[in-house]
Amino acid sequence: xTRFVLTVILLPPHWVLVLVGTVVLLAFGLVADxxxxxxxxxxxxxxxxxxxxxxxxxxxxxxxxxxxxxAAASTRxxxxxxxxxxxxxxxxxxxxxxxxxxIAEEQGWALRQDRYSDLPHELRLRYVADESAARAEAx
Numbered sequence: 001x002t003r004f005v006l007t008v009i010l011l012p013p014h015w016v017l018v019l020v021g022t023v024v025l026l027a028f029g030l031v032a033d034x035x036x037x038x039x040x041x042x043x044x045x046x047x048x049x050x051x052x053x054x055x056x057x058x059x060x061x062x063x064x065x066x067x068x069x070x071a072a073a074s075t076r077x078x079x080x081x082x083x084x085x086x087x088x089x090x091x092x093x094x095x096x097x098x099x100x101x102x103i104a105e106e107q108g109w110a111l112r113q114d115r116y117s118d119l120p121h122e123l124r125l126r127y128v129a130d131e132s133a134a135r136a137e138a139x
Contacts, residue, residue: 083127
């Protein structure tokens with residue numbers, strides 16, 4: 001009797017529930033993929049459509065460094081702490097960290113010695129133009 005109840009009464013609804021659950025999960029996955037890869041779904045922000053355009057990323061790297069240099073070189077009263085910044089990889093993706101470091105050194109920046117740069121995510125720099133000017137005046 002127990003085998004009959006399990007086989008005839010409980011097993012068919014169980015399989016129907018499993019089948020319905022599978023169909024619901026597949027439908028949810030399909031809708032999620034359509035929303036993710038639909039028009040404008042996978043590419044957002046100013047770098048959308050630039051791919052590996054080196055000129056676009058050179059301009060972004062120059063802009064990010066110029067902004068940080070203006071902030072670091074602005075006149076401040078009293079003792080000035082060392083100015084540190086981190087340039088995120090989204091600013092220099094197609095040109096590389098070496099290019100950013102080269103143009104940063106021209107503007108008075110150097111790699112931070114106290115913390116390593118996390119190159120997959122950001123390039124950490126410190127402003128040394130004030131230090132070299134102070135050493136030149138003292139020496």
